[in-house]
Amino acid sequence: xxxxxxxxxxxxxxxxxxxxxxxxxxxxxxxxxxxxxxxxxxxxxxxxxxxxxxxxxxxxxxxxxxxxxxxxxxxxxxxxxxxxxxxxxxxxxxxxxxxxxxxxxxxxxxxxxxxxxxxxxxxxxxxxxxxxxxxxxxxxxxxxxxxxxxxxxxxx
Numbered sequence: 802x803x804x805x806x807x808x809x810x811x812x813x814x815x816x817x818x819x820x821x822x823x824x825x826x827x828x829x830x831x832x833x834x835x836x837x838x839x840x841x842x843x844x845x846x847x848x849x850x851x852x853x854x855x856x857x858x859x860x861x862x863x864x865x866x867x868x869x870x871x872x873x874x875x876x877x878x879x880x881x882x883x884x885x886x887x888x889x890x891x892x893x894x895x896x897x898x899x900x901x902x903x904x905x906x907x908x909x910x911x912x913x914x915x916x917x918x919x920x921x922x923x924x925x926x927x928x929x930x931x932x933x934x935x936x937x938x939x940x941x942x943x944x945x946x947x948x949x950x951x952x953x954x955x956x957x
Contacts, residue, residue: 806949822840827871841881843881845865846883862900865883880907881910898944899944909941909951911954913957914957
């Protein structure tokens with residue numbers, strides 16, 4: 802555990818652009834690695850649409866975690882997992898961090914939308930306060946067992 806996270810940290814420390822490709826399953830991740838991408842983005846949008854549902858938190862954390870785990874198992878490059886809002890409140894964020902870190906992901910990405918989230922392209926998205934987002938990031942950072950595991954914050 803932590804090997805992918807260390808690889809991702811090295812990529813961030815190097816000059817230049819990091820090229821990640823979005824994927825929705827292990828095959829897509831493996832093809833991305835074979836095409837020379839430095840990492841995989843386990844995309845919530847792609848995973849949702851591969852199940853023919855909107856990117857509106859219809860699938861569960863278990864669905865997204867299983868897809869991310871399959872991608873981690875299929876590649877040797879870092880996998881960044883899209884965890885949307887963290888699947889609910891602060892306890893959910895903590896649970897998500899621990900699950901994705903155990904699965905071998907290099908990082909999670911959390912966004913500042915209210916739960917349940919809407920697709921980032923949908924009008925009328927509402928975001929949480931900056932204080933609430935800071936608390937979410939702090940809980941995520943405290944929940945990880947390795948300082949190499951990255952928490953990526955995104956704003957809408």
